[in-house]
Structure formats: C-alpha cells, structure tokens
Amino acid sequence: MWxxxxxxxxxxxxxxxxLLAYVMADPFKVIGNYESYYPEQVxxxxxxxxxxxxxxxxxRQHQSGRYDSFILGNSRSIYxxxxxxxxxxxxxxxxxxxxxxxxSLLGIWQKLRFIAHEGDTLRNVLMVVDAxxxxxxxxxxxxxxxxxxxxxxxxxxxxxxxxNLKTFLTPTFxxxxxxxxxxxxxxxxxxxxSLLTDDMFVYDAKGNECNFVPLEQQIADGTYYDEGRxxxxxxxxxPDSVSPPVIGKPQRELLDSISSIFARQGTSVQIxxxxxxxxIRLNPNDLRCLKQLFGSDHVNDFSxxxxxxxxxxxxxxxxxxxxxxAVAVMDSVY
Numbered sequence: 001m002w003x004x005x006x007x008x009x010x011x012x013x014x015x016x017x018x019l020l021a022y023v024m025a026d027p028f029k030v031i032g033n034y035e036s037y038y039p040e041q042v043x044x045x046x047x048x049x050x051x052x053x054x055x056x057x058x059x060r061q062h063q064s065g066r067y068d069s070f071i072l073g074n075s076r077s078i079y080x081x082x083x084x085x086x087x088x089x090x091x092x093x094x095x096x097x098x099x100x101x102x103x104s105l106l107g108i109w110q111k112l113r114f115i116a117h118e119g120d121t122l123r124n125v126l127m128v129v130d131a132x133x134x135x136x137x138x139x140x141x142x143x144x145x146x147x148x149x150x151x152x153x154x155x156x157x158x159x160x161x162x163x164n165l166k167t168f169l170t171p172t173f174x175x176x177x178x179x180x181x182x183x184x185x186x187x188x189x190x191x192x193x194s195l196l197t198d199d200m201f202v203y204d205a206k207g208n209e210c211n212f213v214p215l216e217q218q219i220a221d222g223t224y225y226d227e228g229r230x231x232x233x234x235x236x237x238x239p240d241s242v243s244p245p246v247i248g249k250p251q252r253e254l255l256d257s258i259s260s261i262f263a264r265q266g267t268s269v270q271i272x273x274x275x276x277x278x279x280i281r282l283n284p285n286d287l288r289c290l291k292q293l294f295g296s297d298h299v300n301d302f303s304x305x306x307x308x309x310x311x312x313x314x315x316x317x318x319x320x321x322x323x324x325x326a327v328a329v330m331d332s333v334y
Contacts, residue, residue, distance in 0.1 A: 022168045027177060028143060029053075030164050035060070038203040044186045046177065047144055047197040050075070051100035051107065055114070055148040057208050058096065065206070067096040068121045072111060073128030074103035076274050076319070080126060080326040082207045088334035089124050097208040101144045104136040105254040110151040112261045122265040126330075130274045130303070131282055134290075135246035137254065143167040212323065215316060225313065233312045239279040239305045247286045252293075259293045269294065270333050275302035275325065277309045277318045300333045 026032050027046045037053040058067075069089055071077050082095045089095070098115075100107050108127065115122060139145050143164045149157040167173055176190040190196040200214035218224035247255070262269050271294055273282050281304035290299045308314045308325045315321050 028164050036205045044198045049144050052148045054098050054208050055150050067094045069093045069095040069124035071097050071126045077128035078210050079323045084327045102140050104139050106138050109258050114151050122267040125267050125269040127271045131243040131246050137250050232317050236318045237279045241280045243280050243283050245283045245285045247289045271299045273301045273303050275306050275308050277315050279305045
C-alpha cells in the first residue's frame with residue numbers, strides 16, 4: 001500500500017502547495033470579502049471579475065444605500081459618469097454601476113432579478129448595449145466573465161471557483177503573477193490574454209464607479225496616444241457596413257423577460273446602442289425588435305458613423321469611448 005501511496009503523495013504535494021498558495025493569496029479576490037476590491041488609485045495588477053466585484057460590493061453597500069438607479073452593460077458602460085447621469089434623474093436618486101466583462105443578456109436579467117430580490121427598486125435604468133452584447137445569451141466561461149454564484153443561487157459555485165483556480169494554475173499566469181509580486185513592474189508579456197492589467201483609475205466603492213482621471217491626465221499631457229496605441233485604430237472602421245441580425249428566439253425571450261421586469265417595477269429605462277469606433281450600424285431588424293419590446297422613446301441608436309467616431313481621440317482604444325462621449329450621449333438622450 002505504501003508503495004502505491006508514495007507516488008501519489010509526491011504528485012499531490014506540489015498541487016496541495018499551489019492550492020494553499022491560491023487560497024492564501026486570493027489573487028482574484030473571489031474567496032474573501034473585501035471592503036474595497038481596488039485600492040484608492042489602481043495602476044495595474046491582477047485583473048478582477050467586474051461582475052463579482054459589482055455584486056459583492058453591492059451586497060456590502062446597499063443596506064445603507066438602498067440603490068434605486070442602475071447603469072448596466074458591458075465594459076463600455078463603466079465610462080458613463082454617475083454624476084452626469086444623476087443630473088437627468090429625480091432628485092435623491094441613488095445610483096450604482098452594475099457592469100460585467102463581455103456582458104450577456106442572461107447576465108443583465110440575472111442582475112435585475114437579484115436587485116429586486118434584495119429589495120431595491122429599479123426606479124431608473126440606463127442599459128448600454130451593442131450588437132455583441134445583444135447576441136450573447138450566456139456569459140463566457142473564464143475567470144473574468146464567469147457569473148458570480150450569488151446571481152445563480154450558488155448553482156455554479158464549483159464551476160466558478162474551478163475557472164479561477166484553473167487560471168491560477170496556468171504556468172503563464174503563475175510566472176506573470178510571481179514576477180509582478182516580486183518586482184511590482186508590469187512587463188508587456190503580462191498584459192497579453194489579460195493575465196494582468198495596466199488599467200489606471202480611481203475607484204469609488206459607493207457607486208462601484210471607476211473614474212479614469214489618470215488616463216485623462218495622460219491625454220491632456222500628450223503622452224497617451226503613442227505609436228502603439230495609434231496602431232490599434234488602423235483598419236477597423238467600416239462606415240458602409242451593417243451588422244448581421246443577432247436577436248433570435250433565445251435573445252428575444254431574454255429581452256422580453258428584461259422588459260417584463262421593467263414593467264413590473266415601473267422602471268424609467270433608456271437603452272443606448274453604443275457609438276462604437278468601428279462605425280458599423282446595428283441591424284435594422286434588431287433595432288426594430290428593441291423598439292417593439294421597450295418602446296421607441298426608450299431606444300437610442302448611436303451605432304454607425306457619427307460625430308464622435310470620426311476622431312480617434314474620442315476613444316481610449318478601438319473598443320471603448322471616453323467619458324465625455326458618454327456624457328454627450330446622455331445629454332442627447334435625456
């Protein structure tokens with residue numbers, strides 16, 4: 001028996017040591033609960049799951065805050081400043097960013113259901129979408145996108161932690177994580193495949209809001225749009241293109257469920273179709289479907305060529321527009 005168990009012990013010890021290191025370090029902040037998931041000013045480090053941060057921060061904050069106004073969507077929604085949105089809302093509105101990386105329709109529905117279950121009111125909702133989000137039924141299954149267990153009634157608890165542990169055990173991540181932990185320097189290889197991030201923002205836990213003052217300062221100083229950043233804007237605009245239709249039966253069913261929640265809650269909702277740099281228009285059939293479900297006055301299409309995507313300086317890179325664009329969009333909508 002000992003001859004059989006000894007090889008297993010030799011094999012198991014390194015894994016047990018890595019598992020212990022994972023639990024103690026909690027690099028993705030998925031095991032412990034934190035008063036704030038980011039330091040006061042973030043300037044790089046381990047990428048976190050935004051939906052998990054938003055969910056657990058919400059559970060910590062909402063008992064004292066009792067939110068009633070929510071900005072939902074993928075990573076493009078984080079650039080919509082709460083202070084600017086609040087100017088268009090009833091006095092005393094309590095606002096919260098509830099975003100997710102590569103957000104899905106199911107993810108939005110789960111968040112709305114969760115908010116209602118926790119006893120908060122969906123008085124106002126700003127939903128930031130695009131063709132990619134409207135097409136996506138479920139979340140991507142990797143550590144940055146996996147649905148927080150709190151939103152599923154913990155039915156995906158094992159899978160959620162497995163995706164995080166699997167990423168931690170990946171040699172490329174381990175090398176990058178140990179390197180950064182020892183020397184606190186972000187090297188180019190660390191940023192590939194989102195192993196680590198060089199995001200720079202000031203975090204406000206009260207509204208789960210990221211303020212990108214550091215990036216805006218770089219732009220003002222003329223140091224942001226270097227040769228590497230300018231290169232990502234090349235060859236990605238298609239002004240005469242229309243996206244293929246993405247709203248099929250499963251997407252429509254989820255959108256109908258989202259619309260029903262708004263109807264039950266008496267929600268004042270505005271849907272914004274993002275002014276992406278690619279200048280591709282949302283398919284007319286998808287736009288028609290959204291207007292049928294939510295009402296023409298509540299769907300605002302900024303896709304295709306517009307006054308912002310003619311100038312790359314309105315964008316941080318080809319996927320995300322800057323906060324002043326989001327503010328102008330809100331001013332136009334409200």
